[in-house]
Amino acid sequence: MALYVMKFGGSSVGDTERMQRVARRVAEKQDEGHQVIVVVSAMGDTTDDLIDQAKLLSPEPPTREMDMLMTTGEQISIALLSIAIHQLGKKATSFTGWQAGFRTEAVHGKARIIDIQPSRVLEALKEGNIVVVAGFQGMTDDGEITTFGRGGSDTTAVALAAATSADVCEIYTDVDGIYSTDPRIVKNARKLNEISYDEMLELANLGAAVLHPRAVEYAKHNQVRLVVRSSFNHNEGTVVKEDAHMEQGVVVSGIAYDKNVARISIVGVEHVPGVLAKVFGSLAEAKIDVDIIVQSGDQEDKADFSFTVALSDRENALKVIEGLSEEVPFREVTSEDGLVKVSIVGAGMVSHPGVAAQMFDVISKQGVNIEMVSTSEIKVSCVIAGGKLNEVVQALHTAYGLDTDNQAFVGGPKDRR
Structure with a gap:
């Protein structure tokens, strides 16, 4: 008997028919003799609908109240799924994130997990229940409800798998594994049988959804066996593990892209020590993640620098910079959207010179300028205008030998959380 954690996203439980299919899938796992914990997201577009309703009442709703609001979507899902499982003649118990023992830091909207005490979950398993847990949510020591941000249900599932010493954590989505790129753009994308934590972490950070x-960070740190599978079929998925087997001759494992990119440029800053520390320290205090940074000097002991942030953080970042105008005088600050970040990732890149040059050449042949570049041992990222994203991704996919003869499986609308 093994303990499985099975996570299903919003599209997998998007209506009652899909909810019943998930219930049958979970019941099958228990019938095989295993214990089962299920983590679910809110149904379909529920979260987006709740956000839209809040924005009708206030352009900037209080973050505390938004957490109170958005956690209700997952609570609906866990109750309905438990009802569906009961209808199949199985015992099921649903728990919110805090009932399942998730304790978090006191940050609304992007809280991190401090500790998990899953005693109620383990007790319910001992009693023969299928345990259904709400993803994306926890509670502070002071009793405040918090959420983990987009993608937080994945984190709930992996963290719960670590806390309960589960044998495997299965993430169910609308594709049947990790592909070499988005199969909605490249129909003959390659499904990977396995991928390393480090490669998967790069792909996830670079936009692979x-x-x-x-x-992935949690899985790597706690050595959780992670499998990505489809909720629409029983095909073997992709295993995320410490050391994945690298196919002969494969240098690049995957290509990711991120449309949520804005570039901010600060022009005419004093070229003196401490300027960058002040600017980026202030952005960090505002919980704004900065990605690629490029600095250049001019002939008047002034410096210009540009950096990228998430498009959703652009306005807040501009406010932070404007607030520094007296401490860090500058000539002007500008921002630009309509950009995308395209990245290649692969552990094999370490020992193969010329990989970046090939990427630059492929992009240039599509008639696209490269605006910014960032590299690490296993990835190269280029910021480009977004108009030819599909053509660039397809060209890169072919150039690095990732095309296959088989069409990728895509089962439905993409899961959002």
């Missing part, structure tokens, strides 16, 4: 970066 199948797994959330924090979930």
Whole structure:
């Protein structure tokens, strides 16, 4: 007997018919003799609908109240799924995140997990229940409800698997594994049988939406066996593990892209020590993640620098910079959207020179300028205008030998959380 944690996203439980299919899938696992914990997201577009309703009442709703509001979507899902499981003649118990023992830091909207005490979950398993847990949520020591941000249900599942010493954590989505790129853009994308934690973490951070970066980090740190599978079929998925077997001759494992990109440029800053520390320290205090940074000097002891942030953080970042105008005088600050970040990832890149040059050449042949570049041992990222994203991704996929003769399986609308 093994303990499985099975996570299903919003599209997998998007209506009652899909909810019943998930219930049958979970019941099958218990019939095989295993214990089962299920983590679910809110149904379909429930979260987006709740956000829209809040924005009708206030353009900037209080973050505390938004957490109170958005956690209700998952609570609906866990109750309905438990009812569906009961209808199949199985015992099921549902828990909110805090009932399942998730204790978090006191940050609304992007809280991190401090501790998990899953005693109620383990007790319910001993009693023969299928345990259904709400993803994406926890509670502070002071009793405040918090959420983990987009993708937080993945983190819930992996963290719960670690806390309960589960044998495997299965993430169910609308594709049947991790692909070499988005199969909606490249129909003959290659499904990977396995991928390393480090490669998956890079892909997730760079925009691949199948797994959330924090979930991959948690899995790597706790050595959780992670499998990505489809909720629409029983095909073998992709195993995320410490050391994945690298196919002969494969240098690049995957290509990711991120449309949520804005570039901010600060022009005419004094070229003196401490300026960058002040600017980026202030952005960090505002919980704004900065990605690629490029600095250049001019002939008047002034410096210009540009950096990228999430498009959703652009306005807040501009407010922070404007607030520094007296401490860090500058000539002007500008921002730009309509950009995308395209990245290649692969552990094999370490020992193969010329990989980045090939990427630059492929992009240039599509008639696209490269605006910014960032590299690490196993990835190269280029910020480009978004108009030819599909063509660039397809060209890169072919150039690095990732095309297959088989069409990728895509089962439905993409899971959002």
